[in-house]
Amino acid sequence: xxxxxxxxxxxxxxxxxxxxxxxxxxxxxxxxxxxxxxxxxxxxxxxxxxxxxxxxxxxxxxxxxxxxxxxxxxxxxxxxxxxxxxxxxxxxxxxxxxxxxxxxxxxxxxxxxxxxxxxxxxxxxxxxxxxxxxxxxxxxxxxxxxxxxxxxxxxxxxxxxxxxxxxxxxxxxxxxxxxxxxxxxxxxxxxxxxxxxxx
Numbered sequence: 557x558x559x560x561x562x563x564x565x566x567x568x569x570x571x572x573x574x575x576x577x578x579x580x581x582x583x584x585x586x587x588x589x590x591x592x593x594x595x596x597x598x599x600x601x602x603x604x605x606x607x608x609x610x611x612x613x614x615x616x617x618x619x620x621x622x623x624x625x626x627x628x629x630x631x632x633x634x635x636x637x638x639x640x641x642x643x644x645x646x647x648x649x650x651x652x653x654x655x656x657x658x659x660x661x662x663x664x665x666x667x668x669x670x671x672x673x674x675x676x677x678x679x680x681x682x683x684x685x686x687x688x689x690x691x692x693x694x695x696x697x698x699x700x701x702x703x704x705x706x707x708x709x710x711x712x713x714x715x716x717x718x719x720x721x722x723x724x725x726x727x728x729x730x731x732x733x734x735x736x737x738x739x740x741x742x743x744x745x746x747x748x749x750x751x752x753x754x755x
Contacts, residue, residue: 603683607676610668647719
């Protein structure tokens with residue numbers, strides 16, 4: 557394998573066999589109006605619960621709401637930038653993932669907290685995929701508004717928003733989003749980011 561490809565080549569094909577959930581996962585924007593059962597929601601957070609973390613601190617915290625909880629659901633939706641709100645308003649479940657900033661055991665800053673939250677989100681996402689659900693993670697939201705809307709203490713930091721639900725019909729999206737919805741996933745080839753020696 558050659559050192560970093562300066563062209564940063566991308567490909568839509570899988571170079572090696574993968575878990576089915578990794579192969580089929582995609583960040584869709586079209587959601588059906590089918591509600592998620594409470595047990596399904598609990599299963600997603602149970603998957604996150606078993607993610608690895610630095611010193612087993614498990615620094616993830618989730619605030620979620622279903623469409624059946626309009627007051628809290630709208631507080632979450634209100635944090636999204638317009639480009640995300642235009643499609644995420646159809647998702648039956650909205651989730652804000654937060655990181656607990658400091659270690660519980662000694663109160664010192666946890667430099668791995670955000671990384672660990674990402675790992676827990678990946679576990680949640682793959683579990684959702686196995687259940688036929690779609691998770692679309694979003695960095696496009698107003699953190700200050702999230703802190704205000706949800707009374708988040710300074711001990712915790714908002715990391716990412718997620719829209720969760722069963723996939724819907726792409727025809728409900730505008731033309732630009734529909735094209736993105738139907739486009740094949742592409743990723744940088746391994747040669748662009750994997751090295752078997754130092755820089």
